[in-house]
Amino acid sequence: MTIITSVETADIRFPTSTSLDGSDAMNPDPDYSAAYVVVHTDAGDGLEGHAFAFTIGRGNDVQVAAIELLADHLVGRDAEMLLDDMGSTWKLLAHDSQLRWLGPEKGVMHMAIGAVVNALWDLKAKRAGQPLWRLLARMTPEQLADLVDYRYLSDALTRDEAVRILRDAEPGRAERERLLLERGYPAYTTSPGWLGYSDEKLERLCREAVADGFGQIKLKVGGDLADDVRRMRIARRTVGEGFPIAIDANQRWDVAEAIEWVGALREYDIAWVEEPTSPDDVLAHAAIAREIAPIPVATGEHAHNRVMVKQFLQAQALQVLQIDAARVGGVNENVANLLLAAKFGIRVCPHAGGVGLCEAVQHLSMFDFVAVSGTTEGRMIEFVDHLHEHFVTPTVIEGGSYTAPTAPGAGTQMHAASVEEYRWTAERATA
Amino acid sequence: MTIITSVETADIRFPTSTSLDGSDAMNPDPDYSAAYVVVHTDAGDGLEGHAFAFTIGRGNDVQVAAIELLADHLVGRDAEMLLDDMGSTWKLLAHDSQLRWLGPEKGVMHMAIGAVVNALWDLKAKRAGQPLWRLLARMTPEQLADLVDYRYLSDALTRDEAVRILRDAEPGRAERERLLLERGYPAYTTSPGWLGYSDEKLERLCREAVADGFGQIKLKVGGDLADDVRRMRIARRTVGEGFPIAIDANQRWDVAEAIEWVGALREYDIAWVEEPTSPDDVLAHAAIAREIAPIPVATGEHAHNRVMVKQFLQAQALQVLQIDAARVGGVNENVANLLLAAKFGIRVCPHAGGVGLCEAVQHLSMFDFVAVSGTTEGRMIEFVDHLHEHFVTPTVIEGGSYTAPTAPGAGTQMHAASVEEYRWTAERATA
Numbered sequence: 001m002t003i004i005t006s007v008e009t010a011d012i013r014f015p016t017s018t019s020l021d022g023s024d025a026m027n028p029d030p031d032y033s034a035a036y037v038v039v040h041t042d043a044g045d046g047l048e049g050h051a052f053a054f055t056i057g058r059g060n061d062v063q064v065a066a067i068e069l070l071a072d073h074l075v076g077r078d079a080e081m082l083l084d085d086m087g088s089t090w091k092l093l094a095h096d097s098q099l100r101w102l103g104p105e106k107g108v109m110h111m112a113i114g115a116v117v118n119a120l121w122d123l124k125a126k127r128a129g130q131p132l133w134r135l136l137a138r139m140t141p142e143q144l145a146d147l148v149d150y151r152y153l154s155d156a157l158t159r160d161e162a163v164r165i166l167r168d169a170e171p172g173r174a175e176r177e178r179l180l181l182e183r184g185y186p187a188y189t190t191s192p193g194w195l196g197y198s199d200e201k202l203e204r205l206c207r208e209a210v211a212d213g214f215g216q217i218k219l220k221v222g223g224d225l226a227d228d229v230r231r232m233r234i235a236r237r238t239v240g241e242g243f244p245i246a247i248d249a250n251q252r253w254d255v256a257e258a259i260e261w262v263g264a265l266r267e268y269d270i271a272w273v274e275e276p277t278s279p280d281d282v283l284a285h286a287a288i289a290r291e292i293a294p295i296p297v298a299t300g301e302h303a304h305n306r307v308m309v310k311q312f313l314q315a316q317a318l319q320v321l322q323i324d325a326a327r328v329g330g331v332n333e334n335v336a337n338l339l340l341a342a343k344f345g346i347r348v349c350p351h352a353g354g355v356g357l358c359e360a361v362q363h364l365s366m367f368d369f370v371a372v373s374g375t376t377e378g379r380m381i382e383f384v385d386h387l388h389e390h391f392v393t394p395t396v397i398e399g400g401s402y403t404a405p406t407a408p409g410a411g412t413q414m415h416a417a418s419v420e421e422y423r424w425t426a427e428r429a430t431a
Numbered sequence: 432m433t434i435i436t437s438v439e440t441a442d443i444r445f446p447t448s449t450s451l452d453g454s455d456a457m458n459p460d461p462d463y464s465a466a467y468v469v470v471h472t473d474a475g476d477g478l479e480g481h482a483f484a485f486t487i488g489r490g491n492d493v494q495v496a497a498i499e500l501l502a503d504h505l506v507g508r509d510a511e512m513l514l515d516d517m518g519s520t521w522k523l524l525a526h527d528s529q530l531r532w533l534g535p536e537k538g539v540m541h542m543a544i545g546a547v548v549n550a551l552w553d554l555k556a557k558r559a560g561q562p563l564w565r566l567l568a569r570m571t572p573e574q575l576a577d578l579v580d581y582r583y584l585s586d587a588l589t590r591d592e593a594v595r596i597l598r599d600a601e602p603g604r605a606e607r608e609r610l611l612l613e614r615g616y617p618a619y620t621t622s623p624g625w626l627g628y629s630d631e632k633l634e635r636l637c638r639e640a641v642a643d644g645f646g647q648i649k650l651k652v653g654g655d656l657a658d659d660v661r662r663m664r665i666a667r668r669t670v671g672e673g674f675p676i677a678i679d680a681n682q683r684w685d686v687a688e689a690i691e692w693v694g695a696l697r698e699y700d701i702a703w704v705e706e707p708t709s710p711d712d713v714l715a716h717a718a719i720a721r722e723i724a725p726i727p728v729a730t731g732e733h734a735h736n737r738v739m740v741k742q743f744l745q746a747q748a749l750q751v752l753q754i755d756a757a758r759v760g761g762v763n764e765n766v767a768n769l770l771l772a773a774k775f776g777i778r779v780c781p782h783a784g785g786v787g788l789c790e791a792v793q794h795l796s797m798f799d800f801v802a803v804s805g806t807t808e809g810r811m812i813e814f815v816d817h818l819h820e821h822f823v824t825p826t827v828i829e830g831g832s833y834t835a836p837t838a839p840g841a842g843t844q845m846h847a848a849s850v851e852e853y854r855w856t857a858e859r860a861t862a
Binding site for chain 2: 030063065097106108111152251255256305310
């Protein structure tokens, strides 16, 4: 028996607001932060489970406090029992009736569950000596189907359907694993497009993005229409006709405004329109999607759980699903989201960036390619070149693709030195 | 100038789990709790703004910590400026871009905003020497319309429409204020129906509810169908034919299960089906509503913001809107919810109970009667006879109606002695 001895947390904040990296129409001055968690056991094998919730600064301490609430469910428990049945472990955390009231299944408390679930997956993958994507991709369809909480899903996806989807993808697994290791997984980059950047920086970064082999770039929009037209014109001129440029409004618009704004930019050829309005607003996204078609609507990074993803799919409110590794209830809930996307035939292009989101979410897309959808067609993972140096196994981008990680774990472990250097305290904040 | 000098908090927990008061299909053992906040000023008039977020136990400390994050926006600021323009004050709190990431507009962080907003309204009403309902009901249509954040609402409700709704209700205000003071506002009671109660207790409480003049009772369901049938039969037999009995599943079902379960109970005549499934699931509620019609679907106590309420109305996913005083962003967002309900012609029957929810939400229904919908037809406020003794101005029920409060404030102030007695500390918890 291996006992979980402690659940350690850290409040880590990077002062990114000083450089306007990450600035968009809704988030003018983010300080990229991680509410970090480490699960320790008495195994004596040196293996720990590391993960985090991602925030953008203030409130990261509350996010950490929420993670600490979950320690009672883990400390003193048999790690093997918890890790062997991650479906039940998810329910243990997500169905705590008193904590559930704080969501339910949304916001600070649900992100805390996601962080702890992901830390357990990191530990499970390390113990198995496998990168998370491969650990998942080698589980049986039944084992994978059992990771999902079907509560509130059964009108769109049952366990039987999940098993069927996974069985259909089983024959090609080995070949796709080989292909993945050989070619990696396609990426696109948002680095050129932050609102706070000058036109010169935008142009330079657009040029570099194409030269680096990325398959798409993305521009933040929604601050000022004249600025957006100018920046879009510069970007289009720089990358040339036919190269995909997506735009991202970060929830800035109402329905009519979104339709009008996209209308003013569509002559520059838009690959997708991301987060046009409130992430809660399934019906508004559906209305926008109908009006701006055939331009696809992309969203999902703030879809707070599988119930929201289900509805977006049912209502044809998105054409590109952007899962996020740290917003929902961790790997388990993202397995549900991937299965839902497969069921509805919708492509998944994960949200990444922030702190460690690239490192984490690549495993989900790679698993999806090998064992769920079986394809990378029209799919790519967002890439933002920030803060990777703080991770023990940082993403490796080659020729515009994510290289498949081979190190054991979920990719979510930071260097101890980084944790110490960027550990936030009230004293440091006022210094 | 009056300066806000401090924002004080308290973690208050009542050990209600020991009596199974408040037990339902999803919340077997709640400890009703308040993340309590007091806003102090230097006015020297002895007036403070009191309010709270309601939780059911574990995590109340995290809820308190989230409230504390907002103190920076208030302490040192001019209270008069903030209170004179509560629309802008709401945005100051809700649009903090870094804190917004923790929702956005949902869960722990949004409930914290609601608590602080409500504390400011309590202070504003006390300074005006008015109960909150009358303070609101005497504001002009334009002043009221300016309380609402129309972001994400404009496809269903614009400021112009809000003003029109409020102007239409203006002529009868004085007469309805008189009627309200004379007759109170209708109530129904949930006290008989908790899952943890014996059949004998159920029967006795049903009899008392009718004798006390309540217009409806409500039973918790969703644990076990045979039990529900038996309890429903007892309740129906006790209250007699024609007396309204609502049922409340507290989010327990999926779509097909809800339809089936309601089918098995409908012979007992159901007044409404409350929270049949996930509070996030607009489309599921709409599907259930279509299938169980003409039995109405009631929900909203966990609808986390105006965007959710808007969608439930647009999709005809509810026929009874159950606003909650402490789930959304406080009075301002509930004014938006009341205006949305008026726009869509939907009746509002607030959720109450918990800690102080009756005390708080009655002001919103009374304001709605005087200045928004202008009617109490088919409307009533939930009443649960718990914990009122801890409030300085507890609800007064007479003949099955809420008596209109006349004391200045929002009704959300607890006795100092109660705050001290039930203040939770880690030491006390393990004692």
